[in-house]
Amino acid sequence: MTAPERSVAAAEPRVTFVRPRKGAGPVEFEELWEFRELLYYLVWRTIKVRYKQTFLGASWAVLQPVLTVSVLSIFLGRLAHVPSGGVPYPLFAYAGLVVWTFFTSALTQSTQSIVEQQMMITRVYFPRILLPISGVLAATVDMLLSLPVLIGLMLWYGFPPARAVWSIPLFLILAAVAALGIGLWLSALNVRYRDVRYAIPFLIQLWFLSTPVMYPSSLLPNPWRIFYGINPMAGVVEGFRWGLLGTELHRGLVLVSIAIILLALVAGFHYFRRMEATFADVI
Amino acid sequence: MTKTYPLGQLRPNLSLKSTVTDAVAARFRAARPDGSTTGNELVHALRGVSMQVNRGEVLGIIGRNGAGKSTLLKILTRITAPTDGWAEIHGRVGSLIGVGTGFHPDLTGRENVYLNGAVLGMKKVEIDRRFDEIVSFAEIDRFLDTPVKRYSSGMYMRLAFAVAAHMEPEILLVDEVLAVGDAAFQRKCIGKMEGIAKESRAILFVSHNMAAVQSLCHRVIWLDEGRIVAEGNPREVIGEYFQKALVPLTESSWDEPSEAPGSAGVRLRRVCIHPVEGSAQDPITLETPFVVEIEYWNLKAGERFHLMLNVLNEQGVLIFKTAAAMGAAATNGARPVGLFRDVCQVPAHLMNAGVHRIELVIARDHANVEFRKEDVVVFEVLESDTPGPWLGNWTGAVRPVLEWSTEQVMDARIP
Numbered sequence: 001m002t003a004p005e006r007s008v009a010a011a012e013p014r015v016t017f018v019r020p021r022k023g024a025g026p027v028e029f030e031e032l033w034e035f036r037e038l039l040y041y042l043v044w045r046t047i048k049v050r051y052k053q054t055f056l057g058a059s060w061a062v063l064q065p066v067l068t069v070s071v072l073s074i075f076l077g078r079l080a081h082v083p084s085g086g087v088p089y090p091l092f093a094y095a096g097l098v099v100w101t102f103f104t105s106a107l108t109q110s111t112q113s114i115v116e117q118q119m120m121i122t123r124v125y126f127p128r129i130l131l132p133i134s135g136v137l138a139a140t141v142d143m144l145l146s147l148p149v150l151i152g153l154m155l156w157y158g159f160p161p162a163r164a165v166w167s168i169p170l171f172l173i174l175a176a177v178a179a180l181g182i183g184l185w186l187s188a189l190n191v192r193y194r195d196v197r198y199a200i201p202f203l204i205q206l207w208f209l210s211t212p213v214m215y216p217s218s219l220l221p222n223p224w225r226i227f228y229g230i231n232p233m234a235g236v237v238e239g240f241r242w243g244l245l246g247t248e249l250h251r252g253l254v255l256v257s258i259a260i261i262l263l264a265l266v267a268g269f270h271y272f273r274r275m276e277a278t279f280a281d282v283i
Numbered sequence: 284m285t286k287t288y289p290l291g292q293l294r295p296n297l298s299l300k301s302t303v304t305d306a307v308a309a310r311f312r313a314a315r316p317d318g319s320t321t322g323n324e325l326v327h328a329l330r331g332v333s334m335q336v337n338r339g340e341v342l343g344i345i346g347r348n349g350a351g352k353s354t355l356l357k358i359l360t361r362i363t364a365p366t367d368g369w370a371e372i373h374g375r376v377g378s379l380i381g382v383g384t385g386f387h388p389d390l391t392g393r394e395n396v397y398l399n400g401a402v403l404g405m406k407k408v409e410i411d412r413r414f415d416e417i418v419s420f421a422e423i424d425r426f427l428d429t430p431v432k433r434y435s436s437g438m439y440m441r442l443a444f445a446v447a448a449h450m451e452p453e454i455l456l457v458d459e460v461l462a463v464g465d466a467a468f469q470r471k472c473i474g475k476m477e478g479i480a481k482e483s484r485a486i487l488f489v490s491h492n493m494a495a496v497q498s499l500c501h502r503v504i505w506l507d508e509g510r511i512v513a514e515g516n517p518r519e520v521i522g523e524y525f526q527k528a529l530v531p532l533t534e535s536s537w538d539e540p541s542e543a544p545g546s547a548g549v550r551l552r553r554v555c556i557h558p559v560e561g562s563a564q565d566p567i568t569l570e571t572p573f574v575v576e577i578e579y580w581n582l583k584a585g586e587r588f589h590l591m592l593n594v595l596n597e598q599g600v601l602i603f604k605t606a607a608a609m610g611a612a613a614t615n616g617a618r619p620v621g622l623f624r625d626v627c628q629v630p631a632h633l634m635n636a637g638v639h640r641i642e643l644v645i646a647r648d649h650a651n652v653e654f655r656k657e658d659v660v661v662f663e664v665l666e667s668d669t670p671g672p673w674l675g676n677w678t679g680a681v682r683p684v685l686e687w688s689t690e691q692v693m694d695a696r697i698p
Contacts (some may be wrong), residue, residue: 018361018370041401045387052389123384124402125361280363 021277027269032127042134046109047141061142062149065097072214082215085247088157092245096213098150099240102143103175103233104204109135110183111200114279115190121279128276129269132183136176143172150244162246171240178232178261184268188275191283212237217253229256232264328354330509331368336454339483341476343490343500343517345524351509352489356380356456359487374453374484377403383443388432392423392442395431399446413449420471421445441468448475455479458489473499493521493599525597525638532661534563540580546654548583549645552622554659556641559628568665569682572631575641575660578624585617588653590625591644597637602680606646634664635682 032039051057069090076082077089084092110132114121117131154161190196211233212219220228228234228250235257242249329351336342344352357363359370360378385402386395396417400410410417418424421442423434431439457476476499480486490496496503496517503520505513512527513520536553537543543550557563558571567573577590591606607625641660645653 014374016361016372016376018358018365018372020366020368021364035404037407038401038404041385041398045385045390045398048394049387049389120384120402122362123380124378124404126402126404277364280357 025273027129027273028127032129035126035130038126039130039134039137042130043137043141046134046138050138058142058145061145065094065101065146066149068097069094076214083218085216085218085241085245087159087241087245087247091153091157091159092216092241092247093214094150094153095241095244096237098143098146099171099175099237100208100211100213100233101146102139102172103179103236104208105142106136106139106176106179107183107186107204108200109139110179111135111186111190111196113183114187115194115197115283118283121283128279129184129272132180132187132272135183135187136180139179140176154244159245161244162242164243164246167243168240171236171243174239174258174261175233175236177265178236181261181264181266181268184272185264188272188279191275191279207231207233216247217250218248225250226252226256229253230260232257232260236261327509329358329365332506332509332511334504334511334514336485336487338453338485339480340502341480341486341488341500343488343496343503344506345490345493345496345503345521346506346512350506352506353380353458354509355506356458356487356489359454360456372454375404376454376456377447377450377452378456378458379444379447380456380458382447383440386431386439386443389430391430392418392427392434395442396446399443400450403447403450405450409450413451417442417445417449420448420475437468444468444472448472451479452484454485454487456487456489491599493525493597495599497521497598522597530661531638531663532658533557535659540582543580544654544656545579546645548581548586549588549654550580550582551643551656551659552578552580554578554643556660556662566665567662569634569636569667570631573629575627575629576624577626577643577659578622579645580622581618581620584620587617588645588647591646592627593642593644594634595640595642596635596680597639600680602634602639632684633681635677635679636664636666638663 051060054060056063072093073090077084077093082089087095113131113135114128120126120131121128153159186196186200211231212228217225217228217234217238229252235254238247238249239254239257241247332351332355334342344355346352354363356378357380358365359372360376360380362380383399385399387398390398396414397407397410401407418427421438421444423438423442426434426438431442434442455476473495476486476488480499486499488496488500500517502515503517504511505520505524513523534553534555534557536555537551540550540552543552545551553576555563555576556567556573557576558565558567558573561571575592579590589607591604593604594602596602605627607627639662640658641662642655642657643659644655647653
């Protein structure tokens with residue numbers, strides 16, 4: 001074989017094998033990387049389209065938590081005197097809501113992502129997992145928009161950030177991972193059972209009430225407090241407030257939450273991979 | 284089936300080799316919500332289909348609806364996985380099944396080009412490079428920054444097709460998209476496909492349009508019930524397909540108007556073809572004048588519409604079309620509710636011998652088609668019993684007997 005011939009053989013186009021898919025199989029990170037531009041466009045489309053033909057536009061992302069906090073501050077902070085760990089109640093509640101709103105919008109968007117993009121699923125190939133991931137990333141943008149208000153509130157109350165402020169991105173990533181893990185599972189389930197769509201708002205409402213957003217986890221008596229971590233968002237919200245505002249932290253609770261989140265991510269990935277081969281047939 | 288790459292060959296064989304055995308046995312169409320299927324509910328969309336497509340080849344795939352053609356393409360594009368078997372694909376696969384996928388009505392034409400390109404697997408630099416070409420192919424220059432929801436459906440489809448047509452994959456899968464757009468745009472699309480084939484890429488072309496299949500494809504595979512029935516030269520396979528797959532259908536009737544084919548206001552009751560003198564069972568030869576009768580209910584008072592027939596031959600070529608509105612008995616007025624019968628008489632010595640199909644169209648005018656049904660009648664025109672001076676195949680779409688005269692004009696040798 002001469003040199004030029006060898007170079008032609010090297011230019012041979014990529015070979016793809018199509019085989020039956022059984023079970024979950026490993027995640028093909030190489031392929032995900034190859035489709036990174038599609039991920040970018042999916043997120044870009046969601047954001048670009050979200051506030052089209054709305055009057056207030058992107059301020060909706062900020063307006064929702066601000067209004068919720070106002071109501072919570074009046075009823076829970078002023079009237080019910082809910083403890084807020086030495087932090088002004090509006091600041092305490094808004095910090096919790098930023099994380100919580102991020103989590104729920106990421107969860108809702110990733111859960112709906114597969115069913116909403118039926119056309120894409122039945123007509124083109126791409127790693128299906130990009131859709132739930134794009135749902136979480138699109139929610140991240142909204143979350144970032146609501147951060148300046150949080151900083152504004154801290155300035156207003158003259159409240160300096162805590163020493164552990166470095167941990168803030170970590171807890172936000174944990175919230176995203178939690179939403180992705182559960183979103184992967186729910187989005188795949190949603191393909192087969194559209195009940196998921198109706199269950200989600202209800203689930204989120206119950207979850208909100210049982211997460212320390214409007215109240216601190218310290219309301220629970222101590223031997224039980226660690227079990228609160230089984231609600232993964234309990235650890236994330238408490239951790240975020242600890243990092244930003246220096247409220248007291250129950251380490252055990254946060255560690256239990258982190259373990260649950262990682263478990264949810266692995267289980268979510270596994271279930272999604274197992275189901276995705278039949279998406280186009282079942283959807 | 285084996286495949287070897289001869290070393291030292293300058294252009295390595297670009298091949299798409301697939302053995303898809305009992306593929307997609309359990310497509311969950313008939314499945315219960317939990318995905319379980321009982322034994323007899325399995326739908327075998329493809330059963331042990333093996334084929335190979337080489338670089339530079341255009342392979343046509345024909346067959347009735349549900350024969351497994353689209354399933355095959357879906358497996359090759361990896362939209363769905365085969366149940367058994369495998370395919371080996373050398374090169375990037377582009378699919379026109381994905382035309383317009385990912386388009387968002389609120390985004391502009393420009394934005395959708397990038398979005399759709401990414402969905403189809405193009406890199407941004409590739410789209411940048413071909414952007415002008417895509418836009419001029421789609422003929423939408425002026426509306427580039429208009430949201431596509433304000434586009435006409437023609438503009439929308441042209442843009443969608445333009446993106447797909449410019450992705451330059453090594454292997455292109457085409458499924459019936461040529462039905463898109465007006466005649467001029469369709470010609471452009473066919474031209475584009477021929478261009479792609481010349482650039483030594485491979486095309487799999489699934490279509491019901493036999494004329495297009497015959498003119499574009501080098502080789503044709505006929506699928507039926509998930510199996511390959513015939514494979515080879517387009518003309519032969521298509522001819523065989525029409526002979527075997529198109530069962531003559533000379534009469535059909537529907538007793539229940541609510542279940543009959545038709546539009547909201549018009550329902551068919553009976554369609555029938557028979558010699559002028561005779562019944563639907565009698566043969567039609569070159570010398571037999573015959574009639575097509577259509578009985579239908581008009582359900583809404585005051586409707587204006589007329590019937591049209593498109594007569595196609597074995598190759599799927601439109602021989603002629605005829606409309607009730609053209610004749611002297613034009614019924615273009617408002618119609619009362621009731622049962623109507625249209626009778627169209629076709630003279631002897633017009634049709635050529637062979638299998639013909641008729642498509643029925645109910646239209647308000649040229650632009651507003653209410654209802655369209657292919658193959659309402661499938662019939663064969665037989666050679667005449669009395670042999671003429673010519674025997675054998677008489678080619679041509681029609682076979683009129685025309686006035687000829689022959690006279691001697693000069694009584695001499697060439698001067």
